[in-house]
Amino acid sequence: MAVLLGLLVLSAPTRAARIAVGPYLQAPSETSMTVMWITDVNAVSWVEYGTGESLDQKAHRSRHGLIDADRTIHTVTIEGLAPGREYRYRVCSKEIVTFKPYEVTYGETVASDTYTFTTLDGRKDxxxxxxxxxxxxxxxxxxxxxxxxxxxxxxxxxxxxxxxxxxxxxxxxxxxxxxxxxxxxxxxxxxxxxxxxxxxxxxxxxxxxxxxxxxxxxxxxxxxxxxxxxxxxxxxxxxxxxxxxxxxxxxxxxxxxxxxxxxxxxxxxxxxxxxxxxxxxxxxxxxxxxxxxxxxxxxxxxxxxxxxxxxxxxxxxxxxxxxxxxxxxxxxxxxxxxxxxxxxxxxxxxxxxxxxxxxxxxxxxxxxxxxxxxxxxxxxxxxxxxx
Ligand SMILES: [Fe+2]
The missing domain is CATH 3.60.21.10 (Metallo-dependent phosphatases)
Incomplete structure (x- = not known):
């Protein structure tokens, strides 16, 4: 029976959130861009971004010290950007499968394709x-x-x-x-x-x-x-x-x-x-x-x-x-x-x-x-x- 249970656990399907819509860009400024998307289940989410080939920076949203973890609508504002600059980005979400006080388990990470955006620029001709x-x-x-x-x-x-x-x-x-x-x-x-x-x-x-x-x-x-x-x-x-x-x-x-x-x-x-x-x-x-x-x-x-x-x-x-x-x-x-x-x-x-x-x-x-x-x-x- 133990062997059987073990097999059942091993064969359980891995879970991953699905990106239902997005990402879509909001509230542009010279130094920031907000990225939003919606997943089919509650997930913890972040944006990976950079100016070169590698997306070597990461942004997430936390409020009152807590990273968003109880929602399907994801809003991440990337700050500290340069005006008029093109950035590459992708969004990532990880389903929260169980959310207990001292034990949280996650599904697999789902990532979007990589896209680009350009910040606003008050000096642009x-x-x-x-x-x-x-x-x-x-x-x-x-x-x-x-x-x-x-x-x-x-x-x-x-x-x-x-x-x-x-x-x-x-x-x-x-x-x-x-x-x-x-x-x-x-x-x-x-x-x-x-x-x-x-x-x-x-x-x-x-x-x-x-x-x-x-x-x-x-x-x-x-x-x-x-x-x-x-x-x-x-x-x-x-x-x-x-x-x-x-x-x-x-x-x-x-x-x-x-x-x-x-x-x-x-x-x-x-x-x-x-x-x-x-x-x-x-x-x-x-x-x-x-x-x-x-x-x-x-x-x-x-x-x-x-x-x-x-x-x-x-x-x-x-x-x-x-x-x-x-x-x-x-x-x-x-x-x-x-x-x-x-x-x-x-x-x-x-x-x-x-x-x-x-x-x-x-x-x-x-x-x-x-x-x-x-x-x-x-x-x-x-x-x-x-x-
Ligand atoms: Fe109207």
Whole structure:
């Protein structure tokens, strides 16, 4: 019997966690990059990385002195990196098979393939980024727009809201955001999730931050890359907080007021003022409206700060109607680029190429047609739009 038991132990299958989705890159900066992935079982995880052939450095996440060991969602921030430098990396996970107070047993280590990323660089002469919006879970639209954009390289991707229709569960986030983005670009190019009003809806909406990395834990934030200061804002919902659709569970008037305070400080910051260009990415465009309270509130409060800070460009979505709104003196003194709808023939991808001298915006529809361009030169009088 002992022999038999021994044979059973020897023939037991070895266990290894499976990487269900990822790795995908988040929260890029000049000196750090966050890598995320999801395993099918709880695991202890780390990233191996380096600048040469060998991945000779290792990063993991610990909080309060404890290395993460009780989760399937893995978030590892690699710090101490050099600006504008390419790194190679792979992610590794090891299932925790038993987790007793004084005895932990592990499964075998699973490792991803090796990929590369490049840190941001405020001194880079020219950068490019793309913006996708209002996909509403139509993966085929996300795929076709991204493939169109991939005819030219880009440094960053902004998911500018309403990529999801509402959030009910984890598979929805994986199936319509994380998996397609990982397959298309996110292993090597980070995406910035700009929350849309639809991503505030549904019982799982409060869990979205677990699946992405929000700088300083906020959906609104700012960062630099090349000649651009990016300001990401979160408009919340489009209707009043008291609207019956929200069942008394939202608090966006206060949230937008908090962001106004933050924006006041942002436009006075040295980084904002010294940037060659200042670009706001926000799902809903501010506009006066008696019916739509959210955009109206943004219009009444944030717009004046955009004007005061001399914002060069606002990129939005939400209206499901692509257009370019030129600046209007004394009202919105900046152009607003509004990406399209989820329907075939109405979806768009916005591409921006920036140097210290100019911004060039190109809006391409899902059929490959360029449907809008906008040029901003350092001397604003030279700006020109075409749609
Ligand atoms: Fe929207």
């Amino acid at each position: 020219s950068i490019s980024f793309i913006v996708l919006n209002d996909i509403h879970e139509r993966n085929e639209v996300l795929i076709s727009l991204t493939r169109l954009a991939q005819s030219q390289p880009f440094d960053l991707v902004f998911l500018n809201g309403d990529i999801l229709g509402h959030i009910e569960n984890e598979p929805q986030i994986i199936d319509h955001v994380l998996a397609p983005c990982t397959a298309l670009f996110a292993k090597q190019t980070p995406f910035v999730y700009v929350r849309g009003n639809h991503e505030t809806r549904g019982k799982f909406a409060r869990r979205l931050p677990d699946y992405i990395t929000l700088p300083d834990g906020r959906y609104y934030h700012s960062f630099d890359h090349g000649p651009v200061r990016f300001v990401v804002m979160d408009g919340g919902e489009d209707k009043r907080d008291t609207d019956k659709e929200y069942s008394g569970l939202v608090d966006f008037d206060r949230y937008r007021a908090v962001q106004r305070k933050w924006l006041e400080a942002e436009i006075r910051s040295e980084a904002f003022r010294k940037a060659a260009f200042r670009v706001v990415v926000v799902h809903m465009p501010p506009q006066p409206s008696e019916r739509w309270h959210g955009p109206d509130d943004m219009y009444q409060t944030w717009r004046t700060l955009y004007n005061e800070g001399k914002v060069d460009l606002v990129i939005s979505g939400h209206t499901h109607h692509y257009e370019i709104r030129p600046p209007v003196e004394g009202v919105c003194e900046y152009p607003t680029i509004i990406g399209g709808a989820p329907q075939d023939g109405a979806a768009t991808v916005v591409r921006v190429d920036a140097t210290a001298d100019h911004l060039r915006v190109t809006m391409t529809r899902d059929d490959g047609q360029i449907v809008g361009t906008y040029a901003i030169d350092k001397v604003k009088a030279d700006s020109a739009a075409a749609l």
